[in-house]
Every structure is written in C-alpha cells, then in structure tokens.
Amino acid sequence: MDDYVIEMLGITKVFPGIVANDGIDLRLRRGEVHALLGENGAGKSTLMSVLFGLYQPEAGIIKKNGKVVQIKNPNDATALNIGMVHQHFKLVDVFTVLDNIILGVEPVRNGFLYKKEARRKVLELSEKYGLRVDPDAKIEDISVGMQQRVEILKMLYRENEILIFDEPTAVLTPQEIKELMATMRSFTAEGKSILFITHKLAEIMEVADRCTVLRKGKHVGTVNVKETTKEELSRMMVGREVSFTVEKGRFRPGGVELDVRHLTVPSKLHKNNAVKDVSFQVRAGEIVCIAGIDGNGQTELTHALTGLDSQSQGTITLGGVDISKARIRERSRLGMSHIPEDRHKHGLVLSFTLMENLVLQRYWEPQFQNNGFINKNAVRAYSDKLIRQYDIRSGQGSDTIARSMSGGNQQKAIVAREIDKNPRLLVAIQPTRGLDVGAIEYIHKQLVAQRDAGRAVLLVSFELDEVMSLADRILVMYNGEIVGEFDPRKVTVEELGLYMAGAKRMDIRNIGKENKA
C-alpha cells in the first residue's frame, strides 16, 4: 500500500490552440523527491500551476491523502500545505525580504501590520535550515541565490508539507546546486515531500527517488530513478535517440575579428559597473563561449558590443575598425550580426509579418527600396528564399504574422536573418533558450556551420552542456569580470563551476595566453 500524499489524476489543461496537459497522472509519495522531467513546452510548469491553484484544469481530479480536494487559487493550495518556488521568482523588488515572506499571510494586531513575531520566526527558520537571509534587505539589493532562499523560506514560513521546485537550479552555480540538493534532502528527512521540475538529467540521478516524464503535454511514464539510466530518461523525454555531441570541423582559427580591450560598462540596476575592465579576442573560424551564471554582466557586455548600450571605458575593434562609438546600424554594416537574448523583446516585431521581420536589419538597403518606398516584391522574394533555405515553417509563408509562429520557428527566422547577412562576427546570447530539442540541434548546427565557414562566433550561454559541446575556447564571467579562460577539452564542469561561483580565479595576466598558444 503506497502512501501517496498527492495524486493528480487525468489532468487536462487546454490553452487556446494548444493542449498543455493531456490526461496526466502524477502520484507523489510522502517523503520522496519526485522529479518531473520534460522538454520546454512539455507541460511541466502548467501541471504544477494546476496543483498550486494558478490554473483550473478542464478535466481531472486532485487528491490529498486520498481525499479529493478543490484547489481554486493559491490560498487553497496554501491551506493544503502546498508551496511552490517558481522558476521566475515571485518577489516584489522594492519590498524587504520580510515583507515578501509575510505577503498574503500577514500577521495583524489591532488592524495594523505586526511584524515582530514574523521576523523572529523567519530568523529561526533561516537558522535551522542554514538558509541565510537578511530580513530587512530589499530584494533588488540581494543576490539571486539569496532570492531563492527567500522563496524557500516563504514555503517554510507557511509550514508547507508539499514543496514544488520549478527549475530551481537554472540560476545557481554547481556548488550552490549541491547545497540546494542537501537542503531538499533535509526536508524529505523531516517527512516533507518534494516535486522537482527540471530538464537536467544529472540532477535527477543525484537527488530524486522517482521521476515522471512528460512529452508534448502527455504522460510518458513514471520510473524509479535507481532502476533507470540517463539515456533511458532522455529517450523518454525526447521520444528518440539524442546525440549529445555536435559534429564540428577541424579547428582552424584565422585572424582576430573582434578585439575588446578594457571594456567597462555601468550597470542600470545598481551604482557599480556591470562589466569591469574586460579584454578578450575572437578569431575567425572559432566559437568563443562566455560561460557564467545569469546576471554576472553578460547581458551588459553583449549590449555594449552590439551597440544597444554604451560603455564608459574601453575599445571595441571589429575586423580592424574601431567601433567603440559606432551606432548599431554602423556595426551591422561592418559585419556584426546579433542573435539577441530575448527574441520577443529585441529580435522580432511580433505584429509584423514574417517578411517584414526578415528584413528588419536590411530594409534600408538599396535592393529593398525605391526612393524611400519599400520594394515589396524584392522583400517578398528575399523572404521566400530565406524561408526555403532555412526551413522556417509558418501558416502563411511570408505573410504570417510573427506572433502566430512557434518559438522554434521564430528563432529560426532570427538566425536566418542574422546568418544570411554574411557577418564577420556572430554574437549569440542564449540562442536556444526555451526551445525543444529539435530546434536546439538545428541552432547548434547553424552556429558550427558559421564557425566552419571561417566566421567568428561569440556565444553567451548559461547552459554548461551547451558551452562544453560547442566552444573552442571558454571564458568564464563572474561579477562583471572574466575570471578564467579554458580549453573545453582540458577542463571539467566542476572546475568551471568553481570559477563561475567566484571561488577561484586566474591571474588576470594569464588570461589571453591560451589564445596565443
């Protein structure tokens, strides 16, 4: 007789145009860590949002301790002792840690907020589980790791017994991930039960007791982790064999295409510099990866390189031309292409048609206009060519509104647009974020093809797997500085993790030596 604390049976959740969950079953045993595995878009987060009361399912029931329960909103979930750490933290930036923890369950005396007792309880919990926080610090001033601890304390403060962690490791260093795993173990030892959403197989193997796999909104199966392998899990997740390696041609670096010297970029979030005196080079025919945890200055670095923001000091040279002060259009003309971090924010005008988006970087070129009028025929011909060549799928071809396309095809359109410019240098930031395995493979192939064709590629990625399989050279960025340079064949993920966490750093003079060797 199994002791199930939560049973979700036949859960179906439909969004306009997509069935996010299709009759999914999930059973959580008391005191276990139960992993929920699936690709982006497989329906993991939707399922957990249903359990947490954020969405109402079209069909299916939820049982707690064998009794059917209704979870209409997060209050119901809290009343059932269900808590959740969301992938994107649900914290109010301008509030203090304490205010964020008590929000929704505020202690009140005589009609006024009464925080004294709450502060004592938070400090106690923080002590007991080793979750260090400063209750009076504002969220905007504390590190991502501490923000996650605040989220965990929110659950503990509410005395939750069922803890949902939605992709909790994405923002953490390998060392921080280890700490988190230990914390999760200490929770289950007390009888709490954990649902752990992830798409990282190694973490499942390390911490989970059982694993439920979802694919395209459907329940594929539930397995005991001890009785399975990484390969089997990945086959269940993707539905076919996946090659984790990327075919690359021989490494034949050419001349220096991008030369960055002493680059310093001020931060928009705080008074310090986001990028501090960074120097590096990228050569033709090589992929240089900048590894690091999100928020260590990568965004600001790429914004300065591409011209979206300006640096306070330092020079940038592209193909021998100083572009430190050049405008975005000028950099583009000199051969810089840019696959931006956020395709909806920067990459596409969602209300434009696909063909209008495909000329977003080139509409001003003589071939696409007649005396100030858009040459629609030329634009259409060019767009049709790219659609064929790069296999961009959409409902109505060139006339499809970008918004109605799938994420993978939107990204393909951006990649096609940027690569077809024949750039000297391709700057790509998190180009595979949120895509399914097929699209990821496609993007990786395109990046490698660019490198093999003798172009310089600068790839910023938070995914160490991606970094290790694509890079010819790895630079680690921590706290706005480049703290190490590595050959991917000679370094381990653990070693990189120490640098990413700031625990180790190379002598600054040694950085760049690898390049000359």
Add this chain to the structure above:
Amino acid sequence: MKKSVLKSEGAISFMSSLISIFCGLLVGYILLWVFNPKYANYGLGCLVTAGFSSPAKLAKVLYQAAPLILTGLSVGFAFKTGLFNIGASGQYTVGAFCALICGIVFKLPWWVCLLAAMAGGAVWGFFPGFFKAMFNVNEVITSIMFNWIGMFAVNVVFANIPSALDNFYGASNADRTAGLDAANPGAIIPRAGLDRLFGSTYMNISIFLAAVIAVIIYIVIKKTVFGYELRACGSNRDASLYAGINAKRSIILSMAIAGALSGIGGAIYYLAGTGKYTLEKSLLAMGFNGIPVALLASSNPIGTIFSALFISYIQVGGDAMQPEFAVETIDIILAVIIYMSAFSLLMKSVVSKLIGGRFRRKTRGAVLDKEQEGEAQ
C-alpha cells in the same frame, strides 16, 4: 489568400466599430429619454436625419468633417508610433492661430496660411515628442499641458495684436478675430462653386483637401521606409532599436507630423471664412474629437475619412436637437464610443469568434500586447 485575410480583418474592425456606434447611440437615446421623455424620439430623429435634411446641412457636415479628418489622422498617426496624442487640441489651436495671423495681419493667400498652420502645429507636436524621446516624460501629460499653454499663449498674443481683432474692422467685439471677408478674402479657402451648389457658404474644397491628405498619410505609413520605421518603433521599441532605427527620431518626427496634421485642421476650419476664433477659456473640442475618429477607424487613414464624416454628421444632428437638449449629448455618445474602443481588441476577438474563430489566436495575442493599441488594421 492575403487579400482575404486583410479584408476579413477589416471587416472585423468595421463590425466592432458599428457595435461601438450602436452602443453610443443607445446610451444617447436613453439619456434623451431620461431628461426629456416627451421629446426623446424627436431628439433621436434629429440626431440621425438632420445631416441629410438639406444641402446646407450636408455642407455643414462636410465642413466640420474636414478638420475632424485631420485631427483624427493626427491621433491615429501617433498611435502608429505607439504614442497617444491627446494634444491635438493645442496643436489645432496653434495651427488656427498661425493661419489667422498670416491671413488677417500679413494678408497672405490661403495656401500660405495652411503651410504656416502646418508649421505651427508641428512645433506644438514637436515638444511632447521631444520630451518623450529625450527625458521619457509621459506624452499624455505633456500634451495636456501644451493644450493649456497653447490656448493661453494664443489668447494673449491675439489680444495684443489690435489689427487681428474684429473691432479693428468696425465690429464691437474685442474678444474674437476679424472676419476674413473684411480682412483678406484671399485667405479664404476656395469654394470652387460648391457654395452655390449646396447653397451654403460652409462649403469649400477643404473636405477634398483632407481626403487627399488622408491618402498621402496612408501611403506614408504603409508603403514607405519611413512608415516601416515608424510602425516598427510603435509596435516594439526595443526591436526597432536593435534594428538600428533611431527611435528617438521616430518619436519626435511622429509627434511633429501629428501636430502638423492637427495644425492644418485648425487652419481649414477657420479659413473657411465662416467662423471667427474666440478667445477661449476652455480647450477646443475639435482636437479631442479626433480621438474617437481615430479609434473608430482603428487608426486606418482611409477609415478616418468615414469615421470623421460620421461624427460630424451626428454633431450636426446634435445642433438640431437644441434647444430641447444640450448639444453635449453628442459628447456623451462620443465618450461611449471611446469607452467601447478601449477594449476594442477584446471586442474584435468576440466578433471574430462570432464570424467563425479564424482569427482568434491572432487577436487574442494582440489583447495581451499592450503596445498593440491602435495597431490592428
């Protein structure tokens, strides 16, 4: 295939505009009934028939529609760049001022007056655009401030140019501008015989001027590189920046052009030679009425012509309801139309569901994207 999509989207916009209009008229009728039940049906009759009751009335409809087209274009053009030009009133006033000074004081011909009005309106639109682009000051508040500043500034300057005022030409009024018949008939917009045809001095070529300008604006937005940049900037400012488009320039230009359009609107209203500018203490409604005109037309320049004609038509109807009812009843109807337009995207998705749900996905997305207001064709 593409044609049919555009057609259907246009049809959806048109249907939701009709729903807005119907709701507006319904609320108007209810108000008439509440305030004066005996005359309610008579009032509604005036509202929907007065405009066609005589050639002279029709001339009035066309006369008022011309500036409305221009202020509607002004508001709609700014919408395309993601800006809300609530300052059309001030730009209209400044445009009227420039035209009248050129006409009355400097005795210039009508088309020079129009150009001057265009320049004046452009300057008044430039400032909110400039402040938005350079200091990120909300253009709505700036435009409102410039409405008041414009009105008071125009008043004080007029008051201090004796030769611009009516009493200079022998009338007793010192608080309104001189009649163009007396001051400079050459500044009156040509009537081209239309006045005799309609039997009304209100009738001149301005409605055709306005329609031509609407077509030009349509071409600029849809067909030119500049229009592409403006639309990109309006739909997604970050992406336009990424594409190397100078967003600040687009914002400033867009507001200046919007201002120029309103400015011409002010000029053609007062250069008809039938109305005199009175030193006002409250903002001119013609500018604000550009907002429902643009919203009813979903910011489509060609649609603006028709929505302006409609609004002008019910305004003439509103005049005919007096004295049984206040003419402001019309403003209530307009308010309802604006109110309905605020959730027009939602309404469009309802309409499209009724039609068959083919565009549901698209419109639903649009509801989520705040920057899309005024974007739907």
Add this chain to the structure above:
Amino acid sequence: MNIIADVLGSTIIFAVPLLLVALGGMFSERSGIVNIALEGIMIIGALVSCLFLKTANEAGRGASSPQLTVLLAILIAAASGMIFSLLLAFASIKLKADQTIGGTALNTLAPAFAIVLTWAVQGQGQTNIMLPTWVRISGISAESGFFARVFLKNSYLTTPVAALLLIVSIILLYKTRFGLRLRACGEHPHAADSVGVNVARMRYAGVMISGFLGGIGGLAFTLAAGSGFSSTVAGYGFLALAVMIFGNWKPLNILGASLFFALFKVVGNYASSLPFLPDFTGVKSSTYIYQMLPYIVTMIILIFTSKKSRAPKAEGIPYDKGQR
C-alpha cells in the same frame, strides 16, 4: 504682511484639491491602474455635491447648520466619484482595456454629462451652478493674527478633511495589510497572486479609493475657485497627475508637491497686488500669462524629475494570469 498671509492662505486652499486628487492617483497607480480619468472624476464629484449644496440651500436647510451640510456634500462627492471610477475599474480590470483610452472616455463623458444634467435641472442654457455663501467657514475678522489669517480667513471644511485623509492614507498604505497587498499588486501582480492576494479586488479597491479622493478633490476645487461649478476643473486632474509623479508616488512628497504647485497658481492670481512680480504693463490680457504659469511649471518639473521618478512597475499593464 497681510498680502503674504493671503497668498499662503490661498495656497493652502488650492493645494487641497491637488493633494486629494494626487493621493487618489497614487492609490490607483500603486495598485497598477493608470488613472488618467481623475479630471473626469473630479468633475462628477463636484457636479453631484454642488447640486446637493444648491438643493439644500433652496430648501432652506443649509444655512442653519452649514458645516454639517458641507460634510454631507463631501461624502456625496466621495461617493459619486467612487461610483464613476467604477467605469474605469470595470473596463481596465475586468475587460483588460487600454487604461489610457478608457480614462480618456471618462474625461470626455464627465463634462458632457455635467452640462447635460445641469441644463436639464436648471433649465436651458443655465450651465453654472452657483454655490451658497454659507459653505465658507466664517467668523474671523481681518485684524486677527498672521496665522489666523493664513489658516482661517478663507477656509473650507475640505482643508481639515484633506489633512485627515492624508494621515489616513499614509497609515493605510504603509501600516496595514491592505496597503502591503495593494503595493504588491502595482509592483508585481504575479507575486501577489501566487501568495493568494486577489489582484483584481485590490485593483478595484485602488481605483475606487482614487474615485473617493478625486470626487472630494473636485468639490474642493470648486470651493477654491469660488465662482461656482461650471462643468470644468480646468485641467486640475492632469496637474494632480503631475503632482503625483513629482511626489514620486509617496504621500508626504505629494503634499510638498501640491503646495509647491498651488503656490504658483496663487501667485498668478495675486500678481497685481504683489509688488515684487512684473505686472506686464502694456500687455493686454496679461492674466493669461499667469494662468499659463502652473502648466509651464509642471512641464519643467516633469522634465527634471522624470529621470529619477520611479513609477510602480506594473502600472498600466492589464493583469493576465497566463503571462509569467
């Protein structure tokens, strides 16, 4: 000295509507709804309460206990503003409408409705509602001391009510569960939702408080203007928005900002009797220049404060559960 006292006294009277309405805007925006309809809300509040005062006067009831009647008028103004603001709340919260356009609709509706109603009530062409003289707090002789002259020479019940509401606002916003939740909804509604706060309900509350305060502000403006109600509040709703921005969405800063703006307004009114101001001799209708002043000052202030101002992060964006 007397002229200074008069200027300060008038400043307070004109600061009161700005303070009330800006506080209203603050509650709305702190909950996440941009309330550009404050102008219209003021007009409705003023309309209904002025009609009430006029009716009370004609029935011969007001003069016997004037301040009690004014207090009733204040409550009526608040209630009518609140009801009117529901139109904005419904459109922007329930229907997820564009908040700016929705607000513009209300701003178009209010003055038109006011004219139509006064026309219907008072007869054709009579669009101005005159106020009875007893609404003013009287009994202070001109020879009283400086402070009496500042605070009491020309004063209305709205002033102490505004002071009280300011204190209540501060406590409500910072010291209560309601305030914490309201602020969370304006900054990060998904966070609030995820801990069980009903975002829609908090936003309704925010908009309705702005209707409450805006309605009283409308009455306060009409009392300050002194010449009765004529279906307009002369852009004060928008000036109040500027005051709110200048005050950085914080109650005490808003108090300072409204006093500052009111001073400019009043200086214009007293221009001819203030010796240190240019009187523009030779310029006709120079009052227009002073009438322009508050709007120009607003512009300049906005330019200088825009870089530093920190609006609630989620304001203006309809809350959609699906978007994360």
